[in-house]
Amino acid sequence: MKTVEGPRPWPIRLFxxxxxxxxxxxxxxxxxxxxxxxxxLVRWFPGQIITWDMAIVALSAEFTIACxxxxxxxxxxxxxxxxxxxxxxxxxxxTFDPAPRMAGVPVDQLALLLSVAAAVLLFTPQANRWFTPxxxxxxxxxx
Numbered sequence: 602m603k604t605v606e607g608p609r610p611w612p613i614r615l616f617x618x619x620x621x622x623x624x625x626x627x628x629x630x631x632x633x634x635x636x637x638x639x640x641x642l643v644r645w646f647p648g649q650i651i652t653w654d655m656a657i658v659a660l661s662a663e664f665t666i667a668c669x670x671x672x673x674x675x676x677x678x679x680x681x682x683x684x685x686x687x688x689x690x691x692x693x694x695x696t697f698d699p700a701p702r703m704a705g706v707p708v709d710q711l712a713l714l715l716s717v718a719a720a721v722l723l724f725t726p727q728a729n730r731w732f733t734p735x736x737x738x739x740x741x742x743x744x
Contacts, residue, residue, distance in 0.1 A: 605678035623715035624667035
């Protein structure tokens, strides 16, 4: 797989900023108060004892997983990453459960808004043109 060279169009740049900002907001908010992550883990793994350490590991994993599609888009221009980001944002919308505000700021709502906006940016006309291979046909991938 080849690394994409040259400048990225503004939707790709803004996608990376928004998606990473959303992931970072969730990470920082979770590190400040891991209670919502603990509650999620208790729901996902009933009967298991969930510790603060496990919540911090889960928060770190969630952040790392969010970085993967950004790297795939930014460094490689992988078109399927657009679908991955869309699915990730869609799952967050469907499963959204607003947590309490942190210092008066609705951090989960803000992170969700940034994630959805970032996903939409990947399907703009400029992003579509950037993802379209210019020097190869799709048939080359099947040889």
